[in-house]
Amino acid sequence: MTRLPPQRGERIDRRRPVDFTFDGQRVEALEGDTVGSALYAVGQRTFSRSFKYHRRRGLLCCAGQCPNCLVQVDGAPGVRACTEPVREGMHVEHMNASPSLDFDAMRATDLVGGPFTPPGFYYKTFIRPRRLWPLYEKVLRRAAGLGRVAKSRREREWRTEYRRRHADVLVVGGGAAGLAAAAAAAELGADVVLADEGPAPGGRLLAEGGQDHAREAAEHARRAGAELLSNAPALGAFDGLVPVWQGDTLHQVRAKRHVYTTGVIEQPLLFPGNDLPGVMLSGGARRLVSLYAVKPGTRAIVATVCDRGLDAALALIGAGVEVACVADLRADAASPAAQALVRRGVELRRAATVLEARGRGHVQGAVLGARGGDGHERVMACDLLVVSGGGAPATSLLCQAGARTAYDAERGVFALASLPGGVYAAGEVAGHGELHAAELSGAVAGAEAAHSLGLGDADSRARAVAGSERLSRGPVGPSGVAVPPPVAGDRGARCFACLCEDVTAKDIHLSVEEGYDSIELSKRYTTTTMGPCQGRMCQLPAIRLMAAETGQSLEQVGTTTARPPWQAVPMGVLAGRPFEPAKRSSIHGRHRELGANVMWAGDWRRPYDYGDPRGEALAVHDAAGLIDVSTLGKLIVRGPDAGEFLDRLYPNRLSNLRPGRIRYGVITSDAGRIIDDGTICRLDDESFYVTTTSSGAGAVYEWFSWWLADWPLRVHLTDVTQGLAAVNLAGPRAREIMAKVSAVDCSSEAFAYLDGKQADVAGARSLILRIGFVGEVGYEIHFPAAHGEHVWDALLEAGADYGLRPFGLEPQRLLRLQKMHILVGQDTDSESTPYGAAMPWIVKLDKDQAFIGRWALERAAEEPPETALVGFTLPDGRVPKEGAAVLPESGDGQVGQVTSARHSPQLGQVIGMAWVPAGLARDGAEVTISDDGKRLRARVVTKPFFDPEGEVLRS
Template sequence: MRLAQQPGERIDRSRRIKFSFDGRSVEAHPGDTIASALLAGEQRVLSRSFKYHRPRGELCFSGRCAHSMMDVDGWPGARACSELVREGLRVQHINAWPSLRFDVMRATDLFGGPFTPPGFYYKTFIRPRRLWPVYEKVLRNAAGLARLRPAQDEREWRTEYRRRHCDVLVIGGGVAGLQAAIAAARSGADVVLADEDLEPGGRLLVEGAHEEARDLVRTAREAGVEVLEGAAALGFFDGLVPVWQGSTLHQVRAARHIAATGTVEQSLVFPDNDLPGVMLSGGARRAAALYGVAPGAAVLVAATSDSGLDDALALYRAGVRVVAVADLRDAPDSADLAQQLGAAGIELISGSTVVRAAGRGGVSEAVTARVDERGVARSGTTKRHECDVIAVGGGEVPASSLLLQAGAHATYDERSGRFVAGELPPSVHAAGSVVGHESAAAAAASGSVAGLEAALALGIGGSEVEQQLAEARERLVAAGGPGRVAVAPALATDGRRGGKAFVDLDEDVTAKDIAYAVDEGFSSIELAKRYTTVTMGPSQGRFSQLPSARLIAKATGLSLGEIGMTTARPPWVTVPLGALAGRPFEPAKRSSIHGCHRDLGATVRWAGDWRRAYDYGDPQGEALAVQQTAGLIDVSTLGKLIVAGPDAGAFLDRLYPNRLSNLAPNRIRYGVLTSEAGRITDDGTVCRLDENSFLVTTTSSGAGAVEQWFSWWLATWDMDVRLTDVTQGLAAVNLAGPKAREILSSLTDLDCSAEGFPYLHARQGTVAGVPCLAMRIGFVGEVGYELHFPAAYGEHLWGAIMEAGREHGIRPFGMEPQRILRLQKLHVIVGQDTDSESLPAAAGMPWIVKLDKEEDFIGRWALELAADRVPESKLVGFTTANGHVPTEGAVIVRDGVAAGQVTSSRYAPKLDRVIGMAWVPTDLAVDDAQVQISDAGRILEARVTTRPFYDPEGEVLRS
């Protein structure tokens, strides 16, 4: 029902818009939320609960509870009380079937109680075991609150990351936050204020001071504050605070943080405290003040402090009938409030609280009583009240999650009955009710204090700011402390059986569940949380933290201080996964020739952090072309380092187990890098460019690690060496095959003859006009030239070579044919054929380790030790008899026991047989030894070879 126009309401009554709820047309005003419009239309049931599928109505009217979660235009997690109505919006209920009114899963509430205690899925559904798959399917189907749309494109929306640095981040836009922001900004600080509500202003907006609130927001903006509305701070990560606003995640990095996060109103625990119509008194007040909606026809207010009385009066003044106020205290702090209630004709029932709600499908009656120390109604004090709303105020809990995440510790304050944040960590300030400054005057003063302190801590402002700070501190002292609050019983009841008393409305956890968990030994609050899921629902324990602690205290006999709180963890509000994912772009490296590969129809795959041509549709044909005519492969992904300086040779001698300082200019040597433990970490070639310069190549995926490894040792050894990573600056192609020499000769003046340009030599010159370093090396086993040249000429040179090679039948080849070809030569791929335990000698490269080197080198000690021992296994080649290509990773078995592993396997078209590499027991690492491979349930016979399958003497390679 709509009330008469309220002074600070947000809705525009002059206009009407329509949206649909479960297919039914609903009328609203601009400024309405979905929940306010539905409530205005007498729709009290908004959702069904998570476990028992009980009907639920609005609770908080602030977008924090799970009751108002709905599917809005396909977005299943929207909160109806914070989602503004738009024309044509399609809203649907969630978690109920076939309808919100009649939900078959309600049977779990009516009949399933004995079968669904806490942890029931570990207990009830474990026998017979063979039925678990069926149980699992049923449980999974029943779990969750809503469904994502099945099609990916229907559930995508754009989310943004925005990085924002500032001097001061103020979290919370109530009077304290606004005053803090204004004070800091006026002192000269760059300030961001994030407020999670639809409109900053906090309680001022509903307490009749909306104009003051809006003035403060205006003033803050004029002072230069960036005000983020509807923007929740998700957590505190070492100074980085992610703030989620609409579809943007602001990553705010501030020098100082001010938490003005306020408090969270708590519910009361009594039988059937979840009936639609039971709502927070602050929520009822917000509905009336901001949206001009009556929460119901007749309201009973259950209070534990003066703020409940204030809420009752505000509802009355708004035009809502308040039948009574049950105040747990014997008398209010403010006699004036009591007098006003009396003047309004509202009965004040002191010392009482609600002990039961009654009604079908919603509240129709509230039962109040005085309660004893156990929370049970005292005889003769029970009263029944006809009402359709019970507005409860179970006290306020500081919203201290961010402070605790920042490093503050929570302690229980007996006087206020709350957990409060203790000493604040450096760079963090707090203001307002989160630290006990509850009245508007106190909150404002504490905000000013925090803002000015933050500015001064940043070195902003001088004596004038110090003077302002002194005055603000005086105002804060004058404003006084918080009022008296009665500590609500853990569970208030009329002593009758029946009715579930919920402590966590999100997760349908009852007071009985908590007692059950404690009985089973889950008596610490952290264990009880995990066992019952209390505080783990969408509202992140906002409304259940304190009640659950009280119930555990009651069950264990411990004090609340001893029980403590669960660890505060981000995110503070529920957040879509898309918000964390950001924009869907992967930092993929592409060689400068990549476009050519795409033009040629290459299959592109990831190789480390590169996108690489895997093949061009015919890997075996491409491999054959390399061996019959010529092939061209893009190897720009190889890591490339320039190592220069007078000590460059000595530096490399220390890093590699072989000797490189004696390499002559324009000569190339293969090198393996090892760890301190002598294990292979990477490999590549080293080419000496001149007396003081080397080009070191690494594996494609190892480039970054090698560069870091070199830099780390260089810093340690302090040698006169300079490193430059030119991986991305140099493109590289490998032209290989019988026709390679002829093709290259047509593009360069270099002497490409075998004598003029021998194997493992390098030459510099131009190829197709492009300056190149040409290296005679042959990973694929054919006559080959690896050309390194400025990446900017990638497409030009690739095109020139392909054009020159056309008449010779040149074909591009990708990674897959390259792997076939190198396997024929038993050339190792580090990381595939080796692992973190592979030693060079065992990997078939004993010749690479020069223990006779005078210089010490990385891994020497370990390699010397290894030289004296026979390794358990060795890397060898193998062929299979039946043509079956074993899976890479298949197991070498001996007497039925795993004894090794296949690392590479392919069908080699040139050889017309299956070849591979494997680690086998050392005694089997001899030519023609037979080994067995267990692959996908069958045993394959294989024959060992220690020599390359193709060109074992390297005659082709050197020709």
């Protein structure tokens, strides 16, 4: 146990123990611990195995920035132990090691496989033989995976949701600058949200002795009215939308202004053995001490390029860690921290760095010396090697928002060069690292953001200007840094540039040798920066290596493109709640009660059948059937020019339709192709009731609206699709059933085929259309959707004595096929004209009115179509698949296809529709259909299979 005495500002609650298991072993932790701190406190030093070489990896950053501590928590893989709070009873397991974390068989890859696994080896090795790829893929995934997702849905069930949050100002980052920005903007009246990835606002202050200051700053921001989100990393910047992940919630923050105070990311140093457990960033070591009271080691060596490392050394001494030596790459470091270390008797080696880390399974010593080695190296024992390669501005989100960076040679980092409008940067990411400067820059940015929204007054503007001037005058940057070399030392052991993907400095060298000599190409080839850290730890080292290999400057090498997500995020969080928008008719509940099998039909849920499609279809012929057709599109077209409007949209003539009469119509595109069909009933001189296909309702409404916006016609259009229920009562007993529920005279004389009448049906005011999609005498009854169940129930009750049965979509498809009524989209495609679809009669080229598609249809009329839609019968009884090929009489290829086919119990044979060569579109012609390789001889039919003359329909 390496738990320290109480530390000021520690996050743990020593009175509240928490137990969890790690690889089945019980671990005692304290409330406030992370999995990482708790495990470290009980002596665990290896947390995971690396991606490719299965090397041991230990805590490095303790801030969720690196990939070294990924574990599986309660079945969820890829969880960072260093930031995951402990919970009572949680099950934590290691990842990517088998059979155990301490003994991993795949470690052989590291011991003997190195020469055989250069970058891109899998591209070169596993491409032949191709048939083995599925096997390779399994093996590779198992060997190099990042954990496994539970297969069982129940195990993966996790409630997540979106929360849309509009704001005036979004501040990303909850350190000193972020809190100051949030407070400043909120005090000026802005609606402010602050998103911080840490468990509490304060950023570095929390681990560096500024807990009280952080608390006060957070309270100030809250009092001002800012909403502070903790444990809430921003995932990306998408044209003003910033998704922020907080536990099981994805905040979709849409703010008018964005202030980024994302700070810097402490960089590792590159030297042989830099991935050994026990090599830790200075910030990581300090967090362990101050937040979790965990002693990170007993004897430490510190290698740094800036004051961060010196401050860490002092903190370690304060925690009782022996600091054997501090190697500062700067030749002239003379900061107060350096002086304090000397006063405490710590050996401070200037112009020196770490050249190699040594040890088996854990750091046991380090070689220190001048960069590149000068023959005066010194080997020192230690169990903790604290490194700091300086801070690289965390500009990724800013770049996604449109900011530009440029290389700052003095600091050795890519710094902000320009910001887009509405985006502000403050704090260390903008070069203001010292506390006072960070807060001032935050306050200025917050105020400027608010001012740009018209908030504040002359005084607040004057204060912001003064603050801005002070920032530009003062020495606000960090104290001097030394730019570390690409690699310190050259001693054989692996030197990792990318810890996520196990890419070494040598791999970068090889990739350049192979011609991948730009940073973007190298990224794709070696996968550097593509792992869980998203370049936090490896982008700058990779750029330095690339520059050294190619002889370019770092500016010339440039950075890789910053892409979201900036933080690894579970897919479930992005998915949100699993609700699928589904339309249901007002009778849907009754269908369920009747045992309907329900299917998707466009965006509707509809009954496929009620368990007996064959019997349901026969009932329509023998007695009567009732089908819910509420899904049909329904439009009211009203106005003095309604007839002309429809004449312009349909190729047939509708303005001469008499009130109370119905006409079938197809809608054609301007290319003369069929895009939808339906019926049009004239209600009165100025009103038409138009139905469309179920799936075409929305498109037809838009099509009508689009043309109406262009044509100066006095017409109004109303979509009543969802407002009206509709059922089709069809069959030889339909008339008798109608007589029981309505006073309307349904005799063929009074209510003829293609008549439309208004009447009450079971008390509901209805529009009754006498049409016959299924071939029998039929009444399509349209009425307010709210009466859906009422009318349905009344009809079923009235028809009970007549053998009335409900029928679903499948029987309907068979029945309409018997009549050769087309289904647009199934029997037609994007090239089908009314001529090809055997409906030349519907095109009225002799009407005066120009109509959509006229020009194309005039040409189509002059040139007979190459193929035609016909019916067919199949004597051998096999039902071909829809889409089966129609073959030419001789030779290869395909000359048509089957669009619909069913066995008709009524007719006792297989029937269908198909596109065939126009020359074969005659009764009795034979065509060959290929169905799954079997050749079928079909006989062409050009008239409906059932009631070819329409006598039943009109009776």
